[in-house]
Amino acid sequence: MNAYFLKMLLCLILFISFQWQLSAAEVTPDKPLLQETFQEPLSKDWFWGLGTWKAEQGILRGYESGPRRHGPVKMRRFELGDGVVDFEFRLEGKARFAGIIFNGSQQRGHIVHLVISQDQIRVLGHAKKGESENLLQQPHKIETGQWYPAQVRFDGPSMTATVDGQKVTVKADYIAEPKLTFGLGGDSGGPAGEKAGALEFRNLKISSAPPVQTSLSEAGRAAIRSEIQAVIDEGYYPGISILLIHRGQVVMREAHGVVDIETKKPFTVDQLCWLASTGKLFTATLMASLADEGLLTFDDPIAKTWPAFADIRLSDGSKPKDQVRLRHALSHTSGIPNDNWLKVERQLEKNSPQLAGYVAPQTAGDFVNACLKLGLVVEPGTKMMYGRPIDLAACVAEKVTGNTFITLMQERVFQPLGLQHTTIQPTPEELKQLAPLYSSTKPGVFEPDQFGLEVAARQNKGLSTAGGGVYSTLDDLGTLMQLHLNRGKHAGKQLIRAETLELLYQPQPGTNGRYGLAFQIKDSQVNGHSRILSHPGYSGPVAWIDFERNLAGVLLMQSNTVQRTKHHNRIIDTIYRYLPAQAKSD
Known part of the structure; x- marks a missing residue:
């Protein structure tokens, strides 16, 4: 009887295992909506095009023909909402750039146009036919004669393009519209035809967008929102924004309240803010960059x-x-x-x-x-x-390099990380967009604080402060923190060695174990023990990383109050109740 029972149990286990594997096969990644082999003759869905195009051995090759009026472009009908487009491209000869175009309605014209040239990635948006706006322009080097992978992912009003490991994201309402056709093309080098140069594409695949798996539950988001609102209701901050990046994925990016108590203008996720001492995290990163290159040591x-x-x-x-x-x-x-x-x-x-x-x-x-x-x-x-x-x-940084601190920060931190909304010398236009800073000693009482403007005026005369002279946004500050969380990697490239950055995180003598090199150190016991590396600022913000949680976080709140540490801790503790310390990346 026992042998028979064991045999039946084994059969049942094998049957359940088989059914589970079958079910998993049915829900794991979808078959591509399109997988183009690029063999002649091309499908009739490929239509109108400029220039000459050849398809053979899995490669689509295009170049200009006749008098020059436009680079080669080949179009294809394919209706797409949210989804992922993968392809590889190569520039040959004098070819200057490759691109992919997504067309919408006749009213819209192009919805978006990704341009990949030899020295930059550019994204153009076309809100209306005949009109365009530069959504993004970021340095990135590629070589002719070499294949590069690229991916474009649409998620509602957001588009994320990944080229050669570098990821960029843009957002515009019209991106969410259905894409009715798309085109491959670019500039192949001029009207001399194939002799001048050519564009090549291969491995084109379009897939439906897989559901985003988030590690933060909706209940967690609701609790965090409730805590942020409770802090605002206490009357020390007009508004607060939050960014959480968990396991490399943005799981929360929101703004609450107002930025200006007079106009009641909403606090937004792209609001420019003075970081005050939170800017020390940029200084730490710059000094690590100089140390990594051997220009100085921290013991000097x-x-x-x-x-x-x-x-x-x-x-x-x-x-x-x-x-x-x-x-x-x-x-x-x-x-x-x-x-x-x-x-x-x-x-x-x-x-x-x-x-x-x-x-x-x-x-x-x-x-x-x-x-x-x-x-x-x-x-x-x-x-x-x-x-x-x-x-x-x-x-010290200026002396060992011969450059100003401002120039060093731009060349070694802002530009490599693609921080387009971060500055030490805000322009008059940027100062108009800067969040007003308030001083609040009593609930509901806000006095204008001009300190951030005074720092900007001093730095615009040429001298900068390592202690608190950076003006930035939620996303840009999050990118900096993600660099540290990724142990010095950004867009697939090692910008600073991990062992150099690690020196910043070590407690220093005389600090009672609570401060490293421009990094504050504290422990959390909420939902598992972890070490938080962070820095708050006089103007209200705080940014932090937590290696045990694989988490980077940013809170922006433009109010100077003695309550800010208590409020930071309340919000972070709420976050930690829903993101356990043991939840590390695979």
Whole structure:
């Protein structure tokens, strides 16, 4: 009886296993809606085209013919809503760019046009026939004679294009319209025909968009929204926006409340904000980039680049046991007094003549000399005194490279990450779009705070602050945090070695284990233990990464209040109740 029972149980298990495998096969990835083999004769769905086109051995090859009036384009009928288009392309000879066009209604004209040239990726939108707008333009190098993979994914009003591992996303309402035809084409090099150059395409495949699997439940989103609204209702912030990137996927990107208490203009996800001290995360990334290239080390004495620093002394005139090093500047343990110490111990206000070079230096040399005059009030590396001396990092960066801190930030951080809405020197137009900053000491009472505008005015004269001079948006700040979460990788490329970035995250002596190199460190016990690497800002924001959760997060709120740490923690704790620490990527 036992043997018979075991035999029947085994059969039942095998049957269930077979049925599960059959069911899984039915729901796993769909068959392509179109898989083009590019063999002559082409399907009649391929129609009108400019130039000469040949299809053989799985490759569609196009070049110009006759007088030049347009690059070669080949069109195909294929109605598509949300979906994924995969293909490979190659530029031959003098070909300048390849592209793919999606056409909508006659009223709309082209819905969108992806252009991939030898030095950039560009996305054009066509809201109306005869009109176009540049939705995106981002540097990216490709070589002629080499095949490159590309993918275009449509998800409602969003389009994500991935070219050679670099991913870009644009959003416009008309992108969500049905695509009735599409075309392959570009610029093949000129009217000399095939002798000038050619465009080649292969492995064209169109699939329906797979459902997005999100790791954050709708109940989790509802709870987070409720907590954000509760914080707004307490009356310290007009509005708050949030971005969560979990396991490489955006799982929440929303804005709540208003940005301006006078106009009641809604707080939006693309709102430009002053980051204040949260901008230190950009400084940390820049300094890691310089260290990764061997231009400096975090153990370098400041005196290596500014020799006068070798003579800095303690208050009693004695020489410190250790030199002031770059890591001390970045961890606020240099021993140079901060603003609070100067105010309390020396009874000095910011407008005191003695502090002119410290508070509002005109050059890096002014700031270095001001620090030397102040001297040391404690031994370097023994006590954290959070504040202005972190600007020594900018002074060192400028000295070792011969470039301004602003230029370095643009060339080494903003541009490689494709941050098009991040700046240190906001233009007059950008300042008009900047979220107003408020100071709030009582619920419902908001006083205008001009600090962010003052910093912009100073930096627009050429001198920047390493401590808090960045103006950015939710998405751009999220991209920076994702770089750290990806251990220095962006768009498939290693921008900074992981071991170099890891140096930023290590607790520094004198900080009680709570600060690294321009990164704040704290532990969370909510839904599993994890370490949070972050930085808040005077103007309200906070950005963080959590390796145990594979999570990057950003909160933007433009209000200076002593309540902000408590409110950050409340919102983050709510998030963590729905994203456990053990949920790591595969």
